[in-house]
Amino acid sequence: MGKGSGVNEGQPMSRPRSYFKTLAWMLLALVFFYPMLWMALSSFKSSNVEIFGHPFSLPHQISLANYQKAVRQGHLGAYFINSLWVTGLSAAAVVCFGAWAGFALSKARFPFRKFWLALFFIGMILPVQSYLIPLTGLLEMLGVHDSLWALILPYTAQNLPVAILLFTAFFVSLPAELEEAAKLDGVRTARFYFSILLPVARPAVATIVAITCLNTWNEFLMAMLFIVDPAMKTLPVGMIAFEQAHNTDYPALLAGLSLISVPTLLVYAIFNKQVIRGVIAGAVK
Amino acid sequence: MARIVLDKVSKIFKGPKGEEVRAVNNVSLTIENQEFLVLVGPSGCGKSTTLRMMAGLEEVSRGTISIDGKVVNDVEPKNRDVAMVFQNYALYPHMTVYENMAFGLKLRRYPRAEIDLRVSQAAEILGITPLLDRLPRALSGGQRQRVAVGRAIVRQPKAFLFDEPLSNLDAQMRVQMRMELSRLHQRLAATMVYVTHDQVEAMTMGDRIAVLKNGEVQQIAGPLELYRHPVNLFVAGFIGAPPMNFFRGVLSRDSDGLHFCGDGAPAGIKVKLLPEQAAQLEPRVDNPIVLGLRPEDARLATDSPRTANGSVVEAVVELIEPLGAETHFHLKTGQHGFICRMPAAEPGKPGQKMFVVFDLTKCHFFDPTTELSLTKPR
Numbered sequence: 001m002g003k004g005s006g007v008n009e010g011q012p013m014s015r016p017r018s019y020f021k022t023l024a025w026m027l028l029a030l031v032f033f034y035p036m037l038w039m040a041l042s043s044f045k046s047s048n049v050e051i052f053g054h055p056f057s058l059p060h061q062i063s064l065a066n067y068q069k070a071v072r073q074g075h076l077g078a079y080f081i082n083s084l085w086v087t088g089l090s091a092a093a094v095v096c097f098g099a100w101a102g103f104a105l106s107k108a109r110f111p112f113r114k115f116w117l118a119l120f121f122i123g124m125i126l127p128v129q130s131y132l133i134p135l136t137g138l139l140e141m142l143g144v145h146d147s148l149w150a151l152i153l154p155y156t157a158q159n160l161p162v163a164i165l166l167f168t169a170f171f172v173s174l175p176a177e178l179e180e181a182a183k184l185d186g187v188r189t190a191r192f193y194f195s196i197l198l199p200v201a202r203p204a205v206a207t208i209v210a211i212t213c214l215n216t217w218n219e220f221l222m223a224m225l226f227i228v229d230p231a232m233k234t235l236p237v238g239m240i241a242f243e244q245a246h247n248t249d250y251p252a253l254l255a256g257l258s259l260i261s262v263p264t265l266l267v268y269a270i271f272n273k274q275v276i277r278g279v280i281a282g283a284v285k
Numbered sequence: 286m287a288r289i290v291l292d293k294v295s296k297i298f299k300g301p302k303g304e305e306v307r308a309v310n311n312v313s314l315t316i317e318n319q320e321f322l323v324l325v326g327p328s329g330c331g332k333s334t335t336l337r338m339m340a341g342l343e344e345v346s347r348g349t350i351s352i353d354g355k356v357v358n359d360v361e362p363k364n365r366d367v368a369m370v371f372q373n374y375a376l377y378p379h380m381t382v383y384e385n386m387a388f389g390l391k392l393r394r395y396p397r398a399e400i401d402l403r404v405s406q407a408a409e410i411l412g413i414t415p416l417l418d419r420l421p422r423a424l425s426g427g428q429r430q431r432v433a434v435g436r437a438i439v440r441q442p443k444a445f446l447f448d449e450p451l452s453n454l455d456a457q458m459r460v461q462m463r464m465e466l467s468r469l470h471q472r473l474a475a476t477m478v479y480v481t482h483d484q485v486e487a488m489t490m491g492d493r494i495a496v497l498k499n500g501e502v503q504q505i506a507g508p509l510e511l512y513r514h515p516v517n518l519f520v521a522g523f524i525g526a527p528p529m530n531f532f533r534g535v536l537s538r539d540s541d542g543l544h545f546c547g548d549g550a551p552a553g554i555k556v557k558l559l560p561e562q563a564a565q566l567e568p569r570v571d572n573p574i575v576l577g578l579r580p581e582d583a584r585l586a587t588d589s590p591r592t593a594n595g596s597v598v599e600a601v602v603e604l605i606e607p608l609g610a611e612t613h614f615h616l617k618t619g620q621h622g623f624i625c626r627m628p629a630a631e632p633g634k635p636g637q638k639m640f641v642v643f644d645l646t647k648c649h650f651f652d653p654t655t656e657l658s659l660t661k662p663r
C-alpha cells in the first residue's frame with residue numbers, strides 16, 4: 001500500500017497529485033485497519049465498561065487474562081485443530097481439483113467445453129442461502145452430517161469455481177509451444193502436468209490457497225448450521241460461546257477474535273505478492 | 286543424421302464453420318542427410334504447418350513423411366528423434382538453463398555424468414556456460430534463443446527443426462545468430478530444416494531453399510539458382526531485395542526482329558530481344574508477356590548511350606534512396622515504375638530525365654496468365 005502503487009512508476013507524476021494519491025491510499029488503509037486496531041486494543045481491556053466507555057483509550061494495564069480465558073473457556077485449542085483440518089483439507093482439495101479441471105478445460109478438446117465452463121461460473125455467483133437446505137439433505141444422505149466432512153465438502157465445492165476459472169485462464173495464457181516442446185522432449189501428459197504445468201502455475205496455486213484459506217477459516221453460516229457436536233466446532237462458531245443474550249464477555253470475545261485473525265494475517269503476509277501476481281496473470285491474458 | 290522425405294503431403298484443417306482449410310497442399314520434398322534446407326514464403330503459406338508435421342505435432346492429412354526410409358506418420362514426436370526450436374523459445378520458465386537443457390535427457394534416463402557432459406559441451410559451443418544457473422526470465426532474447434538451441438543440441442537428434450527462431454531478436458542479434466547457426470550446422474553436420482519468412486536468412490543460410498505459397502511448393506533450388514532462374518513470377522518477386530522489376534507488355538514483331546513493348550505505348554518501353562530469346566519466344570508473338578529485370582541489371586546514364594542497341598529506355602527519377610554502399614533509384618517510364626540499383630556515387634536528383642540501359646542477357650520473361658517463366662536457364 002501507500003506510495004507509488006508500482007503501476008505508474010514509468011510516468012512522472014506531478015507532486016501535488018502524488019501526495020493526494022498517497023493520502024487517499026493512507027485513508028483507505030486506515031478504514032481497513034481501524035477495526036482491527038480497535039479489536040486488538042479492546043482485547044486487553046478488563047471489562048465491557050472499559051471497552052464501550054472509552055472506545056479509543058489505551059487499556060489501563062496490559063494483561064493477558066482475556067486471552068487465557070478465551071483459550072480455556074472458549075476451547076480455542078480444540079477448535080483451532082478443527083479449523084486447521086477443515087481449512088487445510090479444503091484448500092488442498094480445491095487446488096488439486098481446480099488445477100486438474102483447469103488443465104482439462106484449457107488443453108483438452110471435448111464436447112460442451114463452454115457449457116462446463118459456464119456451469120462452474122454459475123457456481124461462483126450462486127448465493128449460499130439458495131442451496132443451504134438441499135445441501136443439508138445431501139450431507140445427511142452422504143452420512144457426513146455433524147462431522148468435519150460436512151464442512152470440508154461444501155467448502156471445497158464453494159471455492160472450486162473460482163479456482164477452476166483462474167487455473168483455466170492461467171493455463172490458456174501459457175504458450176502452446178511449452179507443451180509441444182515438452183512433447184518433443186518426451187514428456188507424457190501426467191508428467192507434463194506435474195513437472196511443468198503445476199510449478200509454472202505457482203502464482204495461481206498461491207492465489208487459490210490464500211483465497212480458499214481466508215474464505216474457509218472465517219466461514220460462519222454453514223459451520224453453525226451443519227455442526228451440532230461441540231467437539232466438531234470451528235473457531236468462528238466457537239466464539240459464540242462468549243456471546244450471551246444479556247451478558248456478552250466482550251474482552252474475552254475480542255481476545256479470541258484477535259487470536260483467530262493472526263493466521264489470516266500470516267497467510268496474507270506470506271502470499272501477498274504471489275496473490276497479486278496470480279490475480280494479474282489471470283486477468284491480463 | 287537423417288534424410289527426411291515428404292511425399293505428396295497435405296494438411297487440411299477444419300475451419301470454424303466446418304469448412305476445409307488447405308494449409309499444405311501436395312508437398313513433395315526431400316531433405317538430404319546433413320542438408321540445411323530453408324522453407325520460405327509469405328505469412329500463412331504453410332511453412333510452420335509443414336515443419337510441425339515433420340515434428341509430429343500436427344497430423345498428416347494425406348501423403349507420407351519418412352525419416353531415414355521409415356514412414357513416421359503415426360510415430361509419436363518423442364520417438365521421431367527430431368528436435369525443434371520455437372519462435373518464442375518455449376523454455377520451461379521454472380527451470381534453470383542447465384535444467385532446461387538436461388530435462389529431455391533425464392526423461393530418457395541418461396546417466397548423470399553423460400547429461401553433465403553433454404550440457405556442458407553444448408553450453409560451451411553456444412557460449413552460455415556462465416548462464417547455466419540462471420532462470421530463463423533473467424536472460425536476454427538472444428541468450429534465451431541460445432538455450433533453446435542448446436536444448437535441441439544436447440539430445441543429438443537426427444534432425445533439427447527451426448521455426449522462425451530469430452524473428453523475435455533485434456536486427457543486429459539476428460545477423461549474429463544467423464552466423465552462429467550456420468557455423469553450428471557445419472560443426473554438427475546435422476540435417477536442419479529452417480522456417481523463415483525473411484529471404485535474407487533464407488539466402489544466406491540455406492544449402493537449398495524451398496519457396497512456398499498457399500501451401501504449395503513453388504521451387505526448390507540453391508540460393509543462387511533461385512535468384513538467377515526463378516521458375517515463376519512469385520519466386521522472382523519474392524527472392525531479392527529490392528524485388529525484381531516487372532513490366533507488363535506484349536511481344537511484337539518489327540522489321541528488325543522481336544520486341545518487348547511495354548503497355549501504355551508509345552511513351553512506354555520498347556526493347557529488342559536477343560536472338561536466342563527471340564527464338565524461344567517466337568510462338569508467343571502478339572501475346573501479352575511480362576518482362577522481369579533485377580534492379581542491378583539496368584544501368585543509368587545521363588546521356589543517350591550510343592552503344593546499346595535497342596535496349597535503352599528513357600525514364601524520370603522519382604525518388605533516390607542512398608544506402609551508403611549503393612543507391613536505389615526509383616524511376617518511372619510511362620505507367621511503369623521500377624527500381625535501379627546503382628553504385629553509391631551515382632549523381633542524379635528527383636525529376637531528372639535519365640536513360641536506362643537494360644542488360645538484355647539478364648532479362649526474364651513470364652507468361653502473365655500461368656505466371657510461369659518462359660526463359661529456359663542456359
Ligand SMILES: Nc1ncnc2c1ncn2[C@@H]1O[C@H](COP(=O)(O)OP(=O)(O)OP(=O)(O)O)[C@@H](O)[C@H]1O
Nearest residue numbers: 298299306308327328329330331332333334335482
Ligand atoms: N490449427 C489450425 N486450424 C485452422 N487453420 C490453421 C491452423 N493452423 C494453421 N492454420 C492455417 O493454415 C495456414 C498455414 O498456417 P502456417 O502457420 O503453417 O503458416 P506460416 O507459413 O507458418 O505463416 P507465418 O509466417 O505467419 O508463421 C494458415 O492459413 C492458417 O490460418
Ligand SMILES: [Mg+2]
Nearest residue numbers: 332333334448
Ligand atoms: Mg509460422
